[in-house]
Amino acid sequence: MDVLTVGETMVMVTPEAGGRLGTDGRFLLRPGGAESNVAALLARLGHHAAWASALGTDPLGDLIVRDLERHGVDVSLVRRDERRPTAVYFKDPTPDGTRVYYYRAGSAASAITTTDVGEWTAHAPRLVHVSGITAALSAQAREAARALVRRPGLVSFDVNHRAQLWSGDAPEVLLELAQDADIVFVGRDEAETLWGTATAEDVRGLIDRPQYLIVKDAAIEAVAFTPTGVHREPSTKVTVVDAVGAGDAFAAGWLSGFLDGRDEPARLRLGHYAAARVLESPSDFAELPPAAEIVAELG
Numbered sequence: 233m234d235v236l237t238v239g240e241t242m243v244m245v246t247p248e249a250g251g252r253l254g255t256d257g258r259f260l261l262r263p264g265g266a267e268s269n270v271a272a273l274l275a276r277l278g279h280h281a282a283w284a285s286a287l288g289t290d291p292l293g294d295l296i297v298r299d300l301e302r303h304g305v306d307v308s309l310v311r312r313d314e315r316r317p318t319a320v321y322f323k324d325p326t327p328d329g330t331r332v333y334y335y336r337a338g339s340a341a342s343a344i345t346t347t348d349v350g351e352w353t354a355h356a357p358r359l360v361h362v363s364g365i366t367a368a369l370s371a372q373a374r375e376a377a378r379a380l381v382r383r384p385g386l387v388s389f390d391v392n393h394r395a396q397l398w399s400g401d402a403p404e405v406l407l408e409l410a411q412d413a414d415i416v417f418v419g420r421d422e423a424e425t426l427w428g429t430a431t432a433e434d435v436r437g438l439i440d441r442p443q444y445l446i447v448k449d450a451a452i453e454a455v456a457f458t459p460t461g462v463h464r465e466p467s468t469k470v471t472v473v474d475a476v477g478a479g480d481a482f483a484a485g486w487l488s489g490f491l492d493g494r495d496e497p498a499r500l501r502l503g504h505y506a507a508a509r510v511l512e513s514p515s516d517f518a519e520l521p522p523a524a525e526i527v528a529e530l531g
């Protein structure tokens with residue numbers, strides 16, 4: 233197993249054909265979750281990627297399992313919970329950007345534990361990927377997130393601050409988790425909101441323990457602080473159709489380059505490429521060619 237990603241996946245409800253949530257009667261149901269997005273894109277890029285979480289025994293859980301299997305994700309570690317439901321969220325494409333409405337309190341995934349984490353990581357993946365969303369779901373999910381970032385092997389952590397899910401302690405908790413990981417992804421704006429940092433260098437001043445820190449500045453560039461020095465790579469020019477999922481795609485592209493032993497500029501370029509394809513697509517994940525073809529195309 234190359235990568236194990238852990239975190240809640242919900243059923244995402246979107247109005248059909250670009251309509252609005254409050255006025256449309258026709259909707260599409262698809263899986264939506266940061267960590268399973270990363271697993272699905274890594275699978276597309278040619279890696280053995282597993283995703284682990286808990287789902288209800290309801291048909292919504294079946295939908296998620298089936299769809300991720302179709303995308304080539306190993307779902308054999310997913311735990312089904314008879315007593316708790318699969319979570320749902322709605323996306324409303326407003327003229328000012330997409331608004332998200334969560335129905336996830338008390339969900340199966342919000343009850344994941346450190347015992348789950350022990351069982352999942354016993355399968356010895358080369359890398360575990362987790363995000364800050366898990367730490368916002370419940371007290372026990374927060375402990376599970378802590379256990380994940382502190383596991384002995386390689387861990388990558390996407391800060392993924394979701395303000396709607398937190399009640400004030402996000403800056404401390406997310407900084408603590410980031411410091412315990414080996415690879416950290418964070419948006420420059422996200423870091424500014426959380427910790428008041430302005431530049432990528434300011435973020436490195438704060439998150440100084442991980443071997444790799446990647447600070448993404450949306451349409452401008454991504455900056456990687458690595459053992460071989462600081463690398464900057466400009467973002468790709470794109471027409472944005474839906475911004476949700478770009479961060480997950482960037483992480484998948486970068487991690488794919490890391491797992492394949494590519495140099496830092498190639499990792500950053502793969503991140504930008506995958507993010508650009510998702511930005512141009514109405515879905516949270518896009519069809520991607522295998523990594524070797526992308527690298528050949530990028531030159």
Ligand SMILES: Nc1ncnc2c1ncn2[C@@H]1O[C@H](COP(=O)(O)OP(=O)(O)O)[C@@H](O)[C@H]1O
Nearest residue numbers: 419448450451467468470477478479482504507
């Ligand atoms: N407007 C944009 N133009 C081009 N690329 C973008 C744009 N916004 C985001 N990206 C790409 O998506 C990546 C992730 O962006 P980010 O803002 O961190 O996403 P998210 O908020 O989904 O986590 C960036 O590093 C970049 O590659």
Ligand SMILES: O=C(O)C(=O)C[C@H](O)[C@H](O)COP(=O)(O)O
Nearest residue numbers: 264265266476477478479480516
């Ligand atoms: O789990 C949640 O709370 C979600 O929001 C699910 C979203 O599909 C991804 O998290 C998208 O994440 P980005 O790539 O940062 O846009």
